[in-house]
Amino acid sequence: MTNFDSGDALALYNVDRWGGGYFGINAAGHVVVKPKRNGEQIDLMEIVREARSRSLQFPLVVRFHDLLRDRVEIINVAFAEAISEMGYGGVYRGVFPIKVNQLREVVEEIMDAGHPWHFGIEAGSKPELLAALSLHSDPDSLVICNGYKDTSFIENALLGRKLGKKVILVVEKLEELVHVLRVSKEMGVEPMIGLRVRLLSKGAGKWATSGGENAKFGLSTADLVEASDMLHAAGLAHCLNLVHFHVGSQVPDIRTIKRATREAARFYAKLSKMGHALGYLDVGGGLGVDYDGSRTTFDSSTNYSLNEYARDIVYTVMEVCDSESVPHPTLVSESGRAIVAHHSVLIVETFGSIEKNSRNEPVVPAPDDPQIVSDILEIRNDFNKKNRLENLHDAQEIRERAQSMFDLGMLDLRAKARVETIYWQIAESIVEIFRTMRYIPEEVKEMEVALGDQYLCNFSVFQSLLDHWALGQLFPVMPIHRLNEFPDRNATLVDITCDSDGKVAKFVDLQDVKETLPLHRWKPGQPYYIGFFLAGAYQDIMGDLHNLFGRVNEMHIYLDEDEDSGYYVEEVLPGSTVGQVLSLTQWDVNELARRMKAQTDAAIKSDRLKPSEAMRLLDDYEKSLTLYTYLNFDDQHQKG
Numbered sequence: 001m002t003n004f005d006s007g008d009a010l011a012l013y014n015v016d017r018w019g020g021g022y023f024g025i026n027a028a029g030h031v032v033v034k035p036k037r038n039g040e041q042i043d044l045m046e047i048v049r050e051a052r053s054r055s056l057q058f059p060l061v062v063r064f065h066d067l068l069r070d071r072v073e074i075i076n077v078a079f080a081e082a083i084s085e086m087g088y089g090g091v092y093r094g095v096f097p098i099k100v101n102q103l104r105e106v107v108e109e110i111m112d113a114g115h116p117w118h119f120g121i122e123a124g125s126k127p128e129l130l131a132a133l134s135l136h137s138d139p140d141s142l143v144i145c146n147g148y149k150d151t152s153f154i155e156n157a158l159l160g161r162k163l164g165k166k167v168i169l170v171v172e173k174l175e176e177l178v179h180v181l182r183v184s185k186e187m188g189v190e191p192m193i194g195l196r197v198r199l200l201s202k203g204a205g206k207w208a209t210s211g212g213e214n215a216k217f218g219l220s221t222a223d224l225v226e227a228s229d230m231l232h233a234a235g236l237a238h239c240l241n242l243v244h245f246h247v248g249s250q251v252p253d254i255r256t257i258k259r260a261t262r263e264a265a266r267f268y269a270k271l272s273k274m275g276h277a278l279g280y281l282d283v284g285g286g287l288g289v290d291y292d293g294s295r296t297t298f299d300s301s302t303n304y305s306l307n308e309y310a311r312d313i314v315y316t317v318m319e320v321c322d323s324e325s326v327p328h329p330t331l332v333s334e335s336g337r338a339i340v341a342h343h344s345v346l347i348v349e350t351f352g353s354i355e356k357n358s359r360n361e362p363v364v365p366a367p368d369d370p371q372i373v374s375d376i377l378e379i380r381n382d383f384n385k386k387n388r389l390e391n392l393h394d395a396q397e398i399r400e401r402a403q404s405m406f407d408l409g410m411l412d413l414r415a416k417a418r419v420e421t422i423y424w425q426i427a428e429s430i431v432e433i434f435r436t437m438r439y440i441p442e443e444v445k446e447m448e449v450a451l452g453d454q455y456l457c458n459f460s461v462f463q464s465l466l467d468h469w470a471l472g473q474l475f476p477v478m479p480i481h482r483l484n485e486f487p488d489r490n491a492t493l494v495d496i497t498c499d500s501d502g503k504v505a506k507f508v509d510l511q512d513v514k515e516t517l518p519l520h521r522w523k524p525g526q527p528y529y530i531g532f533f534l535a536g537a538y539q540d541i542m543g544d545l546h547n548l549f550g551r552v553n554e555m556h557i558y559l560d561e562d563e564d565s566g567y568y569v570e571e572v573l574p575g576s577t578v579g580q581v582l583s584l585t586q587w588d589v590n591e592l593a594r595r596m597k598a599q600t601d602a603a604i605k606s607d608r609l610k611p612s613e614a615m616r617l618l619d620d621y622e623k624s625l626t627l628y629t630y631l632n633f634d635d636q637h638q639k640g
């Protein structure tokens, strides 16, 4: 594997399969980002260098704004093309669901990029609605309000109506309709109303719970009839404008989408005929991202493309509406994941690795070796390819025996260490032999995983990859440099939280799920950077405060031909400081400093500390409150 190059790395990490045309590897062996899927590319290591020169520490989220714009464009173009191809009678008016990435800069960029297509916004809570109302400016685009609503939520939506915005209140249950009608009467404004229908078609995959008869949201058929009657009775039948459904996020199988769309289109057509000026059919979210690149119905994949998705929706709605002789509605989708997943990369620094067998030099026999050490040494010395499995079993047996002897106090530490070192050396030889073989027995595969290194990574899974921990969602992960070198270690990643769940031990693969990731040997003093990709949806801004790590540093990047590097940094957002995360949990930083001062004063009085030393320590303590929460290894990197 001495001729390993960037092409081999591209294949090994399946970059072209999951990358959507946005990622590649350059001749230097660095990952590059191609925000517009063309020749313009940005070297991620160049960004790392720039971040370091600005003293920005890792973990670091890098956002590519041009990539975000490209996503908005391709989804709108996909629907526009499907519509013109099929001679569909309506248009597409997508909305961005803010919950998928609430960062103001991200939402603003999406609104700006979506302007030519009157791309709107979706809110599912009061904070999201208040943000949406202030940002929204295009009277032709929609503001869709989902989720359960109280009076204040409804009032704010109606304020939007008074300002001339197309704000649609999607009713999730019957009582909500009563509530909306009452508040609009009080405010003297006509609402635009949507009904969320409860479909029998269920989603599939990890996020499928939002569909089906037992869904948390949505009106049953009987509820729909009652809602229609209620609106007629109030003289507001014309205020029912939209039919909405949502089968869940990351729908892996296109058949689920087709089935649900067909069912919802039927509801749309029948409600239209009940005397309502409908006009909008909202297919919700669910448009998936092929995280592993396998193009299958596996949870982390999708068996369809964006164009196929758009065509199937347009075709299905058209077919149902034609059969019912109902005009084709304006189509709305609330695609969040598919818009934001690709645009950000989380760059994490490793600061060490734990290897099972880090001592490469062979253990030689010593005169005072106990019998058990000689026994396992003998297996290693007589090791032969033909008896490899037998050798493995014998070594396993000796290792277990050594453990029992240790438990009984019959083996000292040095001897136990020698047995284990030799055992892992034997295991490594066996895994090595099988590496080139077509059939690998299960026990050897397990051995390979057990032999894997653990790379210590300066980040928190709970902050930056919440769905990996909570739902087992897989993301593409790979080193962003040294890709001209064969990655000869297999490893899992562990984070810096004090939680054994704080790790990544499942990786995307075309066939199945991989238990380890090929990585390069970690060298002390040399930074090694790992990229987490496609984590821009639901991850990079959400997070929790496990171990009080908090938000990570961010750099926002735009392409720029006039710059040598091909880009410029538009904005840097500092991550949380120690003081900030403490404040969120009710610790007052001034109070902390005051209490520490009282303690150092007492130490001075009792001659434990000299006053000058006490002042310096107190200064350091106070300064620590202003630092980034994550670890800083800059002082351990080799200079130059």
Ligand SMILES: *Cc1c(COP(=O)(O)O)cnc(C)c1O
Residues within 6 Å of the ligand: 097, 099, 100, 124, 146, 246, 248, 249, 250, 284, 285, 286, 287, 334, 335, 336, 337, 338
């Ligand atoms: C979460 C959610 C979405 C976004 O779904 P994606 O699969 O990310 O596109 C859209 N609509 C509703 C009602 C949601 O709850």
